[in-house]
Amino acid sequence: MTFSPQLEAKFAKMLTNYPPGRQRSAMVPMLLFAQDEVGAVTQEVVEEIARRLGVFPLQVEEVLSYYSMLHRKPLGKAHVQICTNISCLLNGGDVLWEQACAKLGIGHKEVTADGRVSLEEVECIGACSWAPALQVNYDFHHNVTSDKLDQILESCGKSN
Amino acid sequence: MLYNEPSPLETKVLTRRFGLPNSASIDTYVANDGYKAFEKALHMDWKAIIEELKVSNLRGRGGAGFPTGMKWSFVPRDSPKPKYIVVNGDESEPGTCKDRVLIENDPHQLIEGVLIAALAVNAKAGYIYIRGEYRYLIDIMDKAIAEAYDRGYLGKNLRGTEFSFDCYTQSGAGAYEVGEESALLESLEGKRGIPRIRPPFPAVAGAFQCPTVLNNVETFCAVPAIIRDGGTTFAELGTPKNGGTRLFCLSGHINKPGVYELPMGFPLMRMIEEVGGGIRGGKKLKAVIPGGSSCPVLKAEECNVAMDYDSLAKAKSMLGSGGVVIMDEDTCMVKAAMRIMRFYAHESCGWCIPCREGTAWLRKLLIRFHEGMGTRSDITLIGDLAKNMLGRTFCPLGDAAAMPTISIVEKFRDDFEAHLNERACPIHA
Numbered sequence: 001m002t003f004s005p006q007l008e009a010k011f012a013k014m015l016t017n018y019p020p021g022r023q024r025s026a027m028v029p030m031l032l033f034a035q036d037e038v039g040a041v042t043q044e045v046v047e048e049i050a051r052r053l054g055v056f057p058l059q060v061e062e063v064l065s066y067y068s069m070l071h072r073k074p075l076g077k078a079h080v081q082i083c084t085n086i087s088c089l090l091n092g093g094d095v096l097w098e099q100a101c102a103k104l105g106i107g108h109k110e111v112t113a114d115g116r117v118s119l120e121e122v123e124c125i126g127a128c129s130w131a132p133a134l135q136v137n138y139d140f141h142h143n144v145t146s147d148k149l150d151q152i153l154e155s156c157g158k159s160n
Numbered sequence: 161m162l163y164n165e166p167s168p169l170e171t172k173v174l175t176r177r178f179g180l181p182n183s184a185s186i187d188t189y190v191a192n193d194g195y196k197a198f199e200k201a202l203h204m205d206w207k208a209i210i211e212e213l214k215v216s217n218l219r220g221r222g223g224a225g226f227p228t229g230m231k232w233s234f235v236p237r238d239s240p241k242p243k244y245i246v247v248n249g250d251e252s253e254p255g256t257c258k259d260r261v262l263i264e265n266d267p268h269q270l271i272e273g274v275l276i277a278a279l280a281v282n283a284k285a286g287y288i289y290i291r292g293e294y295r296y297l298i299d300i301m302d303k304a305i306a307e308a309y310d311r312g313y314l315g316k317n318l319r320g321t322e323f324s325f326d327c328y329t330q331s332g333a334g335a336y337e338v339g340e341e342s343a344l345l346e347s348l349e350g351k352r353g354i355p356r357i358r359p360p361f362p363a364v365a366g367a368f369q370c371p372t373v374l375n376n377v378e379t380f381c382a383v384p385a386i387i388r389d390g391g392t393t394f395a396e397l398g399t400p401k402n403g404g405t406r407l408f409c410l411s412g413h414i415n416k417p418g419v420y421e422l423p424m425g426f427p428l429m430r431m432i433e434e435v436g437g438g439i440r441g442g443k444k445l446k447a448v449i450p451g452g453s454s455c456p457v458l459k460a461e462e463c464n465v466a467m468d469y470d471s472l473a474k475a476k477s478m479l480g481s482g483g484v485v486i487m488d489e490d491t492c493m494v495k496a497a498m499r500i501m502r503f504y505a506h507e508s509c510g511w512c513i514p515c516r517e518g519t520a521w522l523r524k525l526l527i528r529f530h531e532g533m534g535t536r537s538d539i540t541l542i543g544d545l546a547k548n549m550l551g552r553t554f555c556p557l558g559d560a561a562a563m564p565t566i567s568i569v570e571k572f573r574d575d576f577e578a579h580l581n582e583r584a585c586p587i588h589a
Binding site for chain 1: 334413509
């Protein structure tokens with residue numbers, strides 16, 4: 001399988017970052033970047049990365065199952081990750097989480113029927129001083145209020 | 161960009177360029193003393209670089225507080241193996257969001273710190289490991305690295321000398337445990353982030369089993385100022401054995417949460433009242449986590465403490481990663497303990513049994529207790545289980561889960577008692 005020319009260029013550069021014989025080092029970022037493009041770490045992606053790094057597919061699966069951002073099934077186009085860890089909790093992150101579940105009618109790591117939005121209750125995302133916080137894919141939203149959350153979820157629901 | 165207003169009480173060393181137009185660009189950096197320390201270090205003896213670091217009393221900002229100069233001196237400089245510099249930007253300790261602002265606003269300061277470390281230990285390559293969630297920072301860092309290559313601050317024969325150095329970013333993909341140095345090295349080698357048994361320490365066998373300097377983002381960011389202005393100048397900003405300033409991340413029930421650069425030894429109560437503008441809603445203080453969720457919690461009456469490694473150790477807590485979480489009088493400490501334990505149970509890799517089983521049992525016990533289904537003997541059981549994890553795990557994750565739990569059970573027993581005979585949390589209806 002091949003990825004987009006931009007990602008292929010990125011991977012080609014990445015493989016030169018490590019000492020000779022240490023190309024396996026690219027595995028974690030390769031899995032994440034491939035997932036961003038393909039939508040999930042499919043069996044095809046696992047086998048392709050294994051082939052490129054000279055390891056068994058099982059060794060890729062072993063790594064894949066460890067990292068919480070990597071997933072084998074596609075998530076929504078907008079993956080909404082709400083932090084409920086301590087600093088966000090103290091600022092109502094848990095209430096926002098319940099609001100999002102109720103509004104979308106889905107729970108943790110679930111996707112809406114139209115495939116547009118998915119939800120995940122996440123651990124600390126490093127926005128503690130601007131809590132409560134969430135990420136839509138890689139974009140941070142700080143000091144989220146109930147109204148702001150509604151707006152974010154509505155715009156996610158409309159996105160293509 | 162900055163997400164909170166700076167405070168007039170700040171001492172700006174690492175954050176001095178924050179807020180300047182295009183503060184992340186190499187032009188702004190070079191126009192404001194950037195890479196001067198590197199140019200100076202290029203003509204210093206490596207021993208003199210490490211000596212400045214020792215004089216500066218800089219201690220690791222990731223949490224452990226190990227003296228940086230000493231850490232660098234452990235690298236066998238004459239070893240035939242290549243040496244590496246690895247930056248720990250896997251910031252994921254709950255309450256901590258400082259490395260994020262350092263990379264976002266001044267990525268070249270980090271590159272310069274890495275270059276000086278490379279000169280000190282004779283390294284030829286460096287990896288800046290950034291947690292996967294911080295994708296935009298990886299882009300910022302990649303851009304800064306490309307600029308540095310263009311301007312001759314990275315690459316071959318830098319500034320007309322024999323010294324050559326290459327620098328790369330490396331993305332994580334979601335794992336708190338990878339913030340532990342040996343787990344980070346495993347991840348960098350394309351494996352699960354399972355900690356290594358030490359010794360050997362990374363200084364001897366780190367990245368690719370070669371001698372490695374591994375420090376937190378903020379630690380490297382302090383290095384240029386130390387070399388430029390001298391170790392003594394940096395040391396004098398802080399307290400004895402706790403040199404310089406550090407970034408504190410104020411969060412929780414506070415009027416002006418934010419990331420602030422303050423001298424080491426800054427009084428905690430002053431930090432809360434004057435820097436942070438006091439407790440929100442005029443409420444009373446109940447508890448403070450002084451350095452990220454793994455630290456033992458301080459009761460309000462224990463908060464007359466100076467924020468440096470030694471003073472907090474004396475107060476039986478830790479300065480940790482600088483995440484200061486403030487909790488007001490209406491906070492349910494059982495709920496806080498429960499949420500913190502849910503986190504550690506989620507992040508435990510399962511490699512060693514005390515942590516895997518301990519965090520899972522404590523999570524279940526604390527959830528049940530918070531729901532009002534606990535018994536009096538559970539209170540003792542929670543403390544006992546946590547104490548049984550202490551010092552019995554390969555990596556500090558077990559201790560990180562145990563320490564806040566033990567302190568909350570011991571210091572806030574009333575909150576636990578209040579949950580007995582209730583159907584649900586009596587503090588949060």
